[in-house]
Amino acid sequence: MDVDTRLLRYFAAIAEEGNLTRAAHRLFVSQPSLTKQLKHLESQLGVRLFTRSSTGMKLTEAGHVLAARVPPVLAGWDAAVSETRGAARVLRVGFLSSAANDATQDVVAAFGKVRPGWRVDLRQAPWSDPTAGLAAAEVPVALLRLPFPGEETFGVRTLFSESRCVALPSTHRLAGRDSVPFREVRDEPVIVAPALKGAWRDHWLAMSERDGREVRVGAVVERPDEFLSAIAGGYGIALVPSSASHFHSRPDVVYVPVTGVSPSEVAVAWLPDAGEAAADFVRCCLEVTRSRRTGCGTRWG
Amino acid sequence: MDVDTRLLRYFAAIAEEGNLTRAAHRLFVSQPSLTKQLKHLESQLGVRLFTRSSTGMKLTEAGHVLAARVPPVLAGWDAAVSETRGAARVLRVGFLSSAANDATQDVVAAFGKVRPGWRVDLRQAPWSDPTAGLAAAEVPVALLRLPFPGEETFGVRTLFSESRCVALPSTHRLAGRDSVPFREVRDEPVIVAPALKGAWRDHWLAMSERDGREVRVGAVVERPDEFLSAIAGGYGIALVPSSASHFHSRPDVVYVPVTGVSPSEVAVAWLPDAGEAAADFVRCCLEVTRSRRTGCGTRWG
DNA sequence: CGTCTTCCTAACCTGACGGCATGGACGTCG
DNA sequence: CGACGTCCATGCCGTCAGGTTAGGAAGACG
Numbered sequence: 294m295d296v297d298t299r300l301l302r303y304f305a306a307i308a309e310e311g312n313l314t315r316a317a318h319r320l321f322v323s324q325p326s327l328t329k330q331l332k333h334l335e336s337q338l339g340v341r342l343f344t345r346s347s348t349g350m351k352l353t354e355a356g357h358v359l360a361a362r363v364p365p366v367l368a369g370w371d372a373a374v375s376e377t378r379g380a381a382r383v384l385r386v387g388f389l390s391s392a393a394n395d396a397t398q399d400v401v402a403a404f405g406k407v408r409p410g411w412r413v414d415l416r417q418a419p420w421s422d423p424t425a426g427l428a429a430a431e432v433p434v435a436l437l438r439l440p441f442p443g444e445e446t447f448g449v450r451t452l453f454s455e456s457r458c459v460a461l462p463s464t465h466r467l468a469g470r471d472s473v474p475f476r477e478v479r480d481e482p483v484i485v486a487p488a489l490k491g492a493w494r495d496h497w498l499a500m501s502e503r504d505g506r507e508v509r510v511g512a513v514v515e516r517p518d519e520f521l522s523a524i525a526g527g528y529g530i531a532l533v534p535s536s537a538s539h540f541h542s543r544p545d546v547v548y549v550p551v552t553g554v555s556p557s558e559v560a561v562a563w564l565p566d567a568g569e570a571a572a573d574f575v576r577c578c579l580e581v582t583r584s585r586r587t588g589c590g591t592r593w594g
Numbered sequence: 595m596d597v598d599t600r601l602l603r604y605f606a607a608i609a610e611e612g613n614l615t616r617a618a619h620r621l622f623v624s625q626p627s628l629t630k631q632l633k634h635l636e637s638q639l640g641v642r643l644f645t646r647s648s649t650g651m652k653l654t655e656a657g658h659v660l661a662a663r664v665p666p667v668l669a670g671w672d673a674a675v676s677e678t679r680g681a682a683r684v685l686r687v688g689f690l691s692s693a694a695n696d697a698t699q700d701v702v703a704a705f706g707k708v709r710p711g712w713r714v715d716l717r718q719a720p721w722s723d724p725t726a727g728l729a730a731a732e733v734p735v736a737l738l739r740l741p742f743p744g745e746e747t748f749g750v751r752t753l754f755s756e757s758r759c760v761a762l763p764s765t766h767r768l769a770g771r772d773s774v775p776f777r778e779v780r781d782e783p784v785i786v787a788p789a790l791k792g793a794w795r796d797h798w799l800a801m802s803e804r805d806g807r808e809v810r811v812g813a814v815v816e817r818p819d820e821f822l823s824a825i826a827g828g829y830g831i832a833l834v835p836s837s838a839s840h841f842h843s844r845p846d847v848v849y850v851p852v853t854g855v856s857p858s859e860v861a862v863a864w865l866p867d868a869g870e871a872a873a874d875f876v877r878c879c880l881e882v883t884r885s886r887r888t889g890c891g892t893r894w895g
Numbered sequence: 896c897g898t899c900t901t902c903c904t905a906a907c908c909t910g911a912c913g914g915c916a917t918g919g920a921c922g923t924c925g
Numbered sequence: 926c927g928a929c930g931t932c933c934a935t936g937c938c939g940t941c942a943g944g945t946t947a948g949g950a951a952g953a954c955g
Contacts, residue, residue: 294599294672294675294730294731294732295598295599295600295603295730295731296598296599297596297597297598297599298596298597298599299596302596312932313932313933314931314932314933322913322914323913323914323915324932324933324934325913325914325915325916325933325934325935326912326913326914327933328933328934328935329912329913329934329935330912330913332934333911333912338675338678338679339679339684339686339715339717340678340679340681340682340684341682342678345932345933345934346920346921346932346933347920347921347922347931347932347933348921348922348931348932349932349933350932350933353682354681354682355678355679355681355682356678357681358674358677358678358680358681359674359677359678362673362674362677362678363674365670366667366670366671366674369663369666369667369670370667371595372663373659373660373663373664373667374595374639376659376660376663377639377641377643377657377659377660377663378639378640378641378656379659380641380655380656380658380659381640381641381642381654381655381656383640383641385640414640416640429595429596430595430596431595431638613901614901614902615900615901615902623943623944623945624944624945624946625901625902625903626902626903626904626905626944626945626946626947627943627944627945629902629903629904630903630942630943630944631943633903634942634943646901646902646903647901647902647951647952648900648901648902648950648951648952648953649900649901649952649953650900650901650902651901651902
């Protein structure tokens with residue numbers, strides 16, 4: 294019988310949580326989707342795995358059997374993937390476009406010295422995935438920004454902090470300022486990405502600085518160019534890392550440093566069972582950024 | 595990293611065959627589909643698994659590693675499924691509508707005596723699947739007709755043979771006959787199902803009796819009612835098991851016994867690792883049919 | 896040098912999956 | 926005892942992945 298291994302991870306999560314809603318939240322999917330997936334699994338097996346009630350889900354006898362057998366299967370598969378990648382001497386590294394920069398090549402070079410013969414396969418993650426492929430285990434290690442959903446389940450090391458700016462249309466009343474306190478812009482509509490959820494959303498909308506005020510959404514965008522156009526068009530503003538002013542400069546968009554919001558952190562994160570090569574890569578990240586910080590004073594971003 | 599286990603079986607088949615086309619044939623999918631799936635797997639892994647050439651596919655080093663790890667993973671999953679179903683004391687049995695009949699309930703009753711507390715979950719297979727769910731391992735055991743695709747890879751026991759008829763519109767020139775030699779109808783257009791392929795196709799079109807003559811397809815139908823309408827409408831004729839005359843009788847369709855074609859066999863088939871309960875079911879099938887044949891003379895179908 | 900084999904690509908279609916909005920059952924609390 | 930909260934199920938819809946057929950390039954072979 295064939296199933297997607299994702300479905301097995303869903304089942305394992307539901308079994309652990311004993312609660313569909315909670316499991317859905319943990320897996321970053323909607324609860325109806327989990328309901329459907331689980332029914333699908335049960336129907337394929339022809340076996341009821343949980344008894345449902347308004348107080349939660351409880352494993353049936355057969356469910357217990359499956360719950361005991363699934364984790365080793367998943368572990369076996371994950372190990373197979375990791376060994377295969379190791380045999381190819383390829384380290385795949387996910388990154389958010391906003392988290393990689395000119396230091397990245399130094400990290401790759403350092404890794405090349407530690408692991409001669411290996412190739413680093415840098416994969417830019419789509420905007421919609423703040424985990425840069427880590428959550429789906431498409432990559433064993435990634436360069437990304439904190440906070441991100443599922444942060445607790447991975448190894449994480451912060452590389453450096455970076456202040457934040459507000460992106461404004463060049464015609465905006467605050468466009469000429471050297472710096473702006475966040476409260477002066479917190480009532481403006483904001484541009485958001487569809488995937489902005491949970492702690493990730495709270496961070497980039499600076500929810501903690503809004504005193505519970507409603508967020509007005511000016512536009513929802515999928516890609517960076519849409520994002521910039523939305524800003525330029527006056528549909529709203531957005532918080533971005535300072536380095537965005539380098540990588541996304543446009544005449545009709547200005548970036549003004551913002552005070553009163555926490556800085557954004559760039560980090561390297563890895564899967565629990567990422568393997569030795571990934572650990573080496575993490576070490577290289579830490580060494581390169583330390584020498585940059587303490588050395589010639591060059592700043593990332 | 596998440597994949598459908600079907601993809602792993604595809605990979606294993608390609609690795610064994612060393613040839614996409616042959617593997618596609620064995621898996622009953624088209625070769626382009628395999629190409630795409632394999633590329634998908636490689637891209638998810640970020641690793642090239644085969645070197646391609648016009649002479650076939652050859653595993654890379656990394657491919658060998660994966661090929662060694664995948665079978666245990668699949669075996670683990672299959673065992674988990676089988677144990678889970680066993681724990682639920684449910685035996686799921688697939689059947690073709692044309693292969694089950696009034697003896698089936700006797701088999702189920704006999705099984706109930708051998709395995710008290712167990713439930714038999716009879717699942718009618720869609721017309722498009724001559725393996726009745728066996729090939730996809732949706733069921734561990736099935737009642738079906740020989741030949742069927744992939745027959746060699748399963749356990750098979752023939753239960754009984756049944757002569758074949760030709761289904762004709764009641765207005766057909768041969769509709770009144772008591773019996774018809776196959777060569778008298780072999781030039782008529784035939785009604786076929788989309789899934790008619792390979793040996794299954796050869797059997798139901800009686801290819802071996804056509805002396806290499808082209809088959810004219812009168813219509814392609816998805817479901818039994820369409821099939822009957824196509825016959826009644828004069829779009830073509832078709833070979834069917836004699837028992838169809840009971841289960842699909844219609845005033846505008848007649849069934850005439852055909853000579854010169856091999857009989858159709860009803861069989862029980864099971865997965866190699868189907869388990870004890872399935873083995874018991876097979877035994878019950880054999881006992882019930884033997885007693886029916888040698889006993890009171892009642893005929894199946 | 897044609898022919899066959901083998902794999903890749905393109906275009907199209909269908910079915911499955913995920914999300915949102917909503918409904919129904921059950922337990923809890925004022 | 927009624928209102929509310931929690932939890933799971935269902936219906937609808939848009940998107941995407943997987944399948945199929947058709948067509949093409951590259952190498953092996955007689």
